[in-house]
Amino acid sequence: MNGSAPIILRQHLIDPVICIRCNTCEETCPVDAVTHDSRNYVVKPDVCNGCGACISPCPTGAIDHWHKVLKSEAYPVEEQLTWDELPSQRDVEGVVEDMAVWQDVGLTPQASDTVRGATVPPRTASTPSVNLHTIRNPGIVTVIGNYRITAADRSTDTHHIVLGFGSSPLPLLEGQSIGIIPPGANATGKPHHARQYSIASPRDGERPQYNDVALTVKRVTVDHKGQATVGVCSNYLCDLKKGDSVKVIGPFGTTFLMPEDPDANLLMVCTGTGSAPMRAMTERRRRLRQQGDRGKLILFFGARTPQELPYFGPLAQLPKDLIDTNLAFSRVPEKPRRYVQDLMLERIADLSELIADERTHIYVCGLRGMEDGVLQVLRHAAETGGVSWQDVWGRLKAEGRLHLETY
Numbered sequence: 001m002n003g004s005a006p007i008i009l010r011q012h013l014i015d016p017v018i019c020i021r022c023n024t025c026e027e028t029c030p031v032d033a034v035t036h037d038s039r040n041y042v043v044k045p046d047v048c049n050g051c052g053a054c055i056s057p058c059p060t061g062a063i064d065h066w067h068k069v070l071k072s073e074a075y076p077v078e079e080q081l082t083w084d085e086l087p088s089q090r091d092v093e094g095v096v097e098d099m100a101v102w103q104d105v106g107l108t109p110q111a112s113d114t115v116r117g118a119t120v121p122p123r124t125a126s127t128p129s130v131n132l133h134t135i136r137n138p139g140i141v142t143v144i145g146n147y148r149i150t151a152a153d154r155s156t157d158t159h160h161i162v163l164g165f166g167s168s169p170l171p172l173l174e175g176q177s178i179g180i181i182p183p184g185a186n187a188t189g190k191p192h193h194a195r196q197y198s199i200a201s202p203r204d205g206e207r208p209q210y211n212d213v214a215l216t217v218k219r220v221t222v223d224h225k226g227q228a229t230v231g232v233c234s235n236y237l238c239d240l241k242k243g244d245s246v247k248v249i250g251p252f253g254t255t256f257l258m259p260e261d262p263d264a265n266l267l268m269v270c271t272g273t274g275s276a277p278m279r280a281m282t283e284r285r286r287r288l289r290q291q292g293d294r295g296k297l298i299l300f301f302g303a304r305t306p307q308e309l310p311y312f313g314p315l316a317q318l319p320k321d322l323i324d325t326n327l328a329f330s331r332v333p334e335k336p337r338r339y340v341q342d343l344m345l346e347r348i349a350d351l352s353e354l355i356a357d358e359r360t361h362i363y364v365c366g367l368r369g370m371e372d373g374v375l376q377v378l379r380h381a382a383e384t385g386g387v388s389w390q391d392v393w394g395r396l397k398a399e400g401r402l403h404l405e406t407y
Contacts, residue, residue: 009071012043012050012063017085017135019062020179020194020249023407025054027368028115035077038186042080045071056119059177059196059252060131116375117404118397122259122361125400126203129171130251135194138181138247141165143240144212151307157219158273158310159238160200163246164212170251172213173203174258174280175363175403178250180215182236194249195233198365198405200276202284216276216310256363256403258284262293265360267351269340269374271302274366274405275310281363286322295359297323298350302340302370304331341373344381351381355392361401368406 012033014025019041026034026041033048034041041062054063067089069075075087121128133139141163150158172178179194186192201214219238220231240246258266258281266285268278278299285293303309306329315325326347330337344351354360355378364374379389396402 007071009045009069009074010050010066011045011069011074012048013065013067013075013080013086014041014043015062015065015086016040016083017062018060018131020060020196020252022059022196024057024059025063027407028054028057037081039188039190040081040083042077044077045074053115056115056255115397116371117364117402118400119255120398120400121255121257122261122264122400124260124264125257126173126260128173128176128251128254128257130254131249132170132251133249135181135249138249139165139168139170141168141213141246141248143242143244143246144206145242146238146240149216149310154305154307155221156304156308157221157238158308159217159219160310161215161217161237161240162201162206162212163215163248164210166211169211170213170248171203172199172201172251173253174199174284175256175277176251176253178213178215178248179252180233180237181247181249182233183247184232186232192232196250196252197237198273198276198280200279202280202287204287208287214279216273216279218273255400256365256405259361261295261359262288262291263295263359265296265298265354265357267298267354267360267362269300269344269362269364269366269370271340271366271370273310275301277365277405278363279311282318282323286318289322296354298326298347298354299323300326300328300340300343302328302330302366305329306332339373340370341377344374344377348377348381348384351378352385355382356385356387358399361403362396363403363405365405366407371404371406 021041026036030051030053031047031049033044035044065086069090144164145162147160148157149160150156177196177198179196181194182192184192197215197217199213200216205212206214217234217237220234223229266281270278282297285297306312309327326343328338328340328343330339364371382389382392
């Protein structure tokens with residue numbers, strides 16, 4: 001090989017047209033190669049090692065684009081941040097492909113090990129539909145209802161919003177999400193980006209056969225640093241009135257799906273609006289009870305107080321033989337702080353039994369801060385049962401039985 005030949009780079013790019021700015025790629029990347037501004041998410045060409053850890057978690061496929069360029073002419077981050085769409089593939093002139101040096105973009109074992117949950121769906125999950133509606137061709141839905149589901153005297157303002165699709169089909173599965181396009185433009189005059197929300201209703205709708213879908217939305221009033229802000233899309237959604245029209249894109253999601261096995265056990269761990277997919281799965285299982293679904297449902301759900309826990313009232317009314325509900329509250333006056341992992345530790349024998357059962361599927365959704373603690377408890381549960389967590393963990397991921405969606 002000619003050592004002086006130009007180096008060709010398969011540059012990793014993100015399509016700004018279909019990216020919904022959910023931040024999954026940036027959170028997933030093990031080498032911090034992804035960055036963003038108020039306009040675009042982009043990949044640093046001098047940092048990305050092509051490990052592929054970000055590909056499967058991306059809900060839209062926007063992350064899976066590769067352009068052949070001369071390494072010396074790679075698109076810089078500053079240019080990518082200005083794009084409204086991907087450029088055309090460049091011709092790499094004057095380079096004979098078999099004489100060029102390629103930068104390897106194969107998945108490395110080190111990168112693979114950083115993927116903590118499954119990147120494949122459960123074996124028995126239904127096949128999902130994705131990307132039926134796009135930024136350029138959004139679906140139009142109508143608000144059927146908008147209900148506050150946290151106490152009116154609390155600052156945490158969370159809503160259950162029902163959207164009707166009318167005669168337009170939009171097939172959805174439990175665990176999938178849709179994007180909402182808020183009206184208006186940002187400070188640069190560009191239309192607002194879509195925001196992603198997990199569906200909170202089962203596949204046959206919030207009301208069976210009504211072709212509708214429910215979302216769980218928390219009004220954003222402070223940023224991650226605690227500074228006052230106004231969440232563009234969350235405030236738009238929480239203020240919607242019955243009859244309003246909303247633009248949607250999607251569906252998204254091909255892995256965080258519910259198994260169809262009637263004997264499958266579902267271990268669900270969530271905080272806040274991370275309860276949306278858990279509500280969808282629980283309601284699906286409730287509707288299937290008469291058809292013989294027998295698997296166990298166990299839920300660990302955390303919030304600051306009972307008044308700030310979404311669906312607190314409806315949860316209390318679910319039959320005890322349908323779901324084993326465990327609620328953790330971290331800010332109840334004159335009581336110790338309790339988090340979901342604390343309650344899980346108290347049920348370690350039950351968790352050990354569930355982990356040993358190959359019919360058990362585990363779903364974790366909510367604040368990223370709980371992820372390490374939950375995995376540590378699962379490890380403890382496995383070892384309490386006398387099995388290696390590394391072996392169990394690897395099997396759960398390979399079989400699509402451990403799903404993590406934290407933010």
